[in-house]
Amino acid sequence: MLENKDYKVIGTRPIRHDGVDKVTGRALYGADFQAAGLLHGRVLRSPHAHARITSIDTSRAEALPGVKGVVTAKDLPDAGDKVADLGEGAVNLKHLCDNILASDKVLYKGHAVAAVAATNPHIAEEACTLIDVEYEVLPPVLEVRQAMEPDAPLLHEHLKTTSLGETADEPSNVASHIQHKLGDPEKGFAEADVIIEREFVTGTVHQGYIEPHNATAHYNQDGQLTIWCSTQGAFTVREQVAEILQYPISKIKVVPMEIGGGFGGKISVYIKPVAALLAKKTGKPVKVLMNRADVFEGTGPTPASFIRVKMGATNDGKITAAEAYLAFEAGAYPGSPVGPGAMCIFAPYNIENVIIDGYDVVVNKPKTAPYRAPGAPNAAFGSETVVDEIAEKLGIDPLEIRLLNAAKEGDRRADGPVHPRIGCIETVEAAKAHPHYTAPNGKKHHGRGVASGYWFNIGLESSVTINVNSDGTINLIEGSTDIGGTRASIAMQAAEVLGISAESVNPSVVDTESVGYTAVTGGSRTTYATGYAAYEAAQDVKRQMIVRAAKLWEVDEANVQFADGEFSSINGKEEQISFRDLCARLGETGGPIVGSGTVNPGGAGGAYATHVVDVAVDEETGKVDILRYTAVQDAGKAIHPSYVEGQIQGGAVQGIGWALNEEYIYNAEGEMTNASFLDYRMPTCLDLPMIDAVIVEVPNPGHPYGVRGVGEVPIVPPMAAIANAIYDAIGVRMTELPMSPDRLLKAMGKI
């Protein structure tokens, strides 16, 4: 078992390596890329939520002076040909391609239909208005329950419901059904003294990263395609573009520029293949930028959902059974995060009897994309509100009931596997002991709420290379794009191994030809898995350095030790040399040292969070103000505590936005009517108090330093915590997200 021991570098707060470039405006993001002869691309998007494309005429656009090329789905390789080759996966390829440029149908307003490259962005925009597209408009399906009705209009004629490998006979908007069953739920509910069953509705919300999507592509005459872009994963871009363009990965180089936020939303590709098509057609580098409305309407948000939760408990607070029904909107193509939602919904609890059903349902909205702990926040809004209601009915403190039922090592999750070492109890206990929770909470219309949340975290592949410099520093080469300070948290792990300072590491995020395969910056995996790879690469360096020291001293390698940045010989000859001094002697002892580490670790270690929030409700207007917010989270081991706090604070605030105001507002035609930062209403700093981030450290046995991912779980509890606080304030249970002022007024019976 790992202990929380003293480290030299880990747990300190050095200045991040990319910091100066980012505070001086010198850091280059995707849209900052410049090239001689650069053309500017613009995408034409569907004005309809559901329509068949009957014709596209690009001739007027092509005739506009300054226009250098126009592309449509016809310029993409025919995905239909791939059906035979790829079996069931071929369906995905068609969906993938159709989401880049619609071929036969548009399935949401904002769906890309064509694109133009021109000498400046204004001309490209004007040219888009000259592309004549004829549509046969179809009735849109805009809500998950409506989409599941047997007579609902179908988005895809050939889509049939699959249930773990079994496919239904009739076409449907329901793409898949999943189920988890543990114990005997009927028996469990029979044992309960109190049973609460509630229905919940959540809206479509966007990640809301400040930097719009961007891509610049260029084809060399030898067919080498280079793409400069902001992305959460350069290798993932390479794979997706290769699939969509049917082009070998070895001919594609993806250069990750700095990235202005992602939260899961910059994994799927949208305009990158389009930039490539335009570059091929024009023979010039082409930069395609989205504007803010494009981002809202044309990229993946996280789904709206309908959730029913039923839980039962005995009078002493033991939860005996739980049941959940989750129907998630996948958007235009299958692939909502209902799976993880279903797996996370009761994860903070040890419940013997559980049944969970989940449905992935297509609707005429943008295809959903991951967003921070995808699926789990929707699910937790339901379950954590019901737990609160049970606690209230039984007269038990809401944190106490969580402790009574808390999941711990050895308990079986509802989806089957047994929990390894987890920190659920520790987060609840820390919240309970926090001065926030023990502070008085008595003012009229003020309320306090709590909620817990769980997210798996994930491992996947990472590669790191370390080049040792003669001055005792190292250059650390990695493939994980840095969205929130991971250059620092990865570098610090290598520094810890080698006994050098964080500042002695020069981390670089490089392109797909310059480092081994590395999966996306997502799934809360970067500090965990790429940090693990850095640890391994540093161990490799250490091993090689020991060989050099042995050579220098003419002793056996087994007699060389390394500790606290010093190599020393044992068993006889007394020799010592610092890491730095040995670095200066690499040439004479055998040449340069390059260390490498690659991992695909399975022990990501799930993370728990428990949040406490105080709100004030204006009973006349329905407005909710956040007065105080405390977020407790198990980080396993916080490598750079400042950036761990930052993840917790940022996730909590995105949750606050989701809870109170954020949603896609649609009209009857399926048009999003608030596709701007003005009307989408993300929190500004004036809407918030300081966010007290409390780090609990229950080391993860699956990582050499005990790291657990921290990025995602903080967005899981806020919605339920705030709903519970609103109930505490005014006695009204909110079951719909966002809990916007008009919904509160309605729930209070004021309008």
Added chain:
Amino acid sequence: MPIVAIPSLLRNLTNGKESITVPGTTIREVIDNLETRYPGMKARLCEDDRIKPGLAVYVNGLLTRGSILESVDADAEIHFLPAIGGGIAAPK
């Protein structure tokens, strides 16, 4: 022998049995032996000698690389679950 937890949606193939003990030292062997006892099982779990896209394999509570080549202990507990979307792109 390894124990395989049968997902509820596959229990129609196992006459409702929730877990099955089968011999095998790799996931591939375990699945092949399951198939022998419960025909149709392999088609629900695999595609062309690979775990189906969208499925994840857990061994003793830990997420594996999702490979049928994964070795399993004599007392391993095996789960087949939906793959986590966790910020991760659609399965290949």
Added chain:
Amino acid sequence: MRDFSYIAATTIPEAVALLDEKGENARILAGGTDLIVQVREARRDVDWMIDIKSIPEVNVLDYNADTGLVLGAAVECYKIYADDAICDAYPGLIDATTIIGGTAIQGRAGVGGNLCNASPAADGIPPLIVLNATCVIAGPNGERELRVEQFCTAPGQTALEKGEMLVSMKIPAPASNSSSYYLRFIPRNEMDIAVVGAGASVTLDDAKQTIVSARIALAAVAPTPLFAEEASALLAGREVSDEAIDAAAQAAQAIARPISDMRGTAEQRTHLVGVLTRRALNGAIQRVRDAA
């Protein structure tokens, strides 16, 4: 963004002549915080942008305790709230200028532009209405004046005729024992467009117990900002009381004709008119009473 031409006018006659010559597709550019977005998003077709910020008359910011305020059409919000005397005299106007957009918007946007943009939800207009402002308009036939509540005619439409431009707004000096207040409801605390806005001005008697006169104006509940004339009249001569204020609030609700859109529902808006009218009146009364 569509192509257009830009001209920086330096005199009123020059600007008026340009407006007259170029016609419908010419637009005055002052702060530009609405206009540039509208043209960029193809919500307004503009071929000529006539920048008036170099014209002296539109930059006048002149307050005199006897004659009142002359507020040039291009004066930015930040200049208005930086003037202590104006803050004291017209707190309701200050309420509005400090909530229009964020700090960076207030560095460019002005009340004149807010008025000419003629949004039903404009925060700057209800205070002008309750403060009895008059618009000074220049045109091919010389100058004319118009009461501010008659300036907006429809969403985005004003009473300006071909070739006319807003030069300034004139606000009378505040009466003794008077004050003003503006507030809006938004779901966040800044950076939103009013779901409903309400402004009020009151003049109390020397004992500060009886309302001598009051004016109430509303935003975002009709095609244009509204002067709530009947609601205002109800208060004249009434003692300050919850009953009197409730009666005015109900009368204000009666003239609201809100729509439902992405910013709020009609029912919510009607409800909020009552809440905000009460709060605006109480706020203005409190300010009178708090004054030395």
Added chain:
Amino acid sequence: MARRSHVQTTLNGETVEFLCEPRQSLLEVLRDELHLTGAKEGCNNGNCGACSVILDGRLVNSCLVLGVETEGKSVETIEGLAEPDKLHPIQDAFLENAALQCGICTPGFIMSAKALLDQNPNPTEHEVRYWLAGNLCRCTGYDKIVRAVLDAAAAK
């Protein structure tokens, strides 16, 4: 196409000249004509503050200023803030406080904070939050940004 205009302005203390179309915003001119890409486009309609610059001493959204409007004016951008060998105290405070994650909003926040501290050297937390409400950050929850600005004020 309208003729490109010749514009002369003072940029970070230096006189610069450029040609631009009337429809090009100051943000476009800075980024595409002058290759100063520190000011970012987040929304292009004045709602995110990522393009904040200081125009004649006043904070503005450069996406809502036409390039041609800057004739004879003075523009300060993030690129002009640091000394050759020393960061501006606000930049230091952002680093010390870990007040950035992805960094895309950071230049805008720093310019906005500079405009605040130039006119109010000792703001309260509420004043900082009010002033910065036009700058959106999606990563940090603002906590560390607000602390950084308060720290920078205290350090002055």
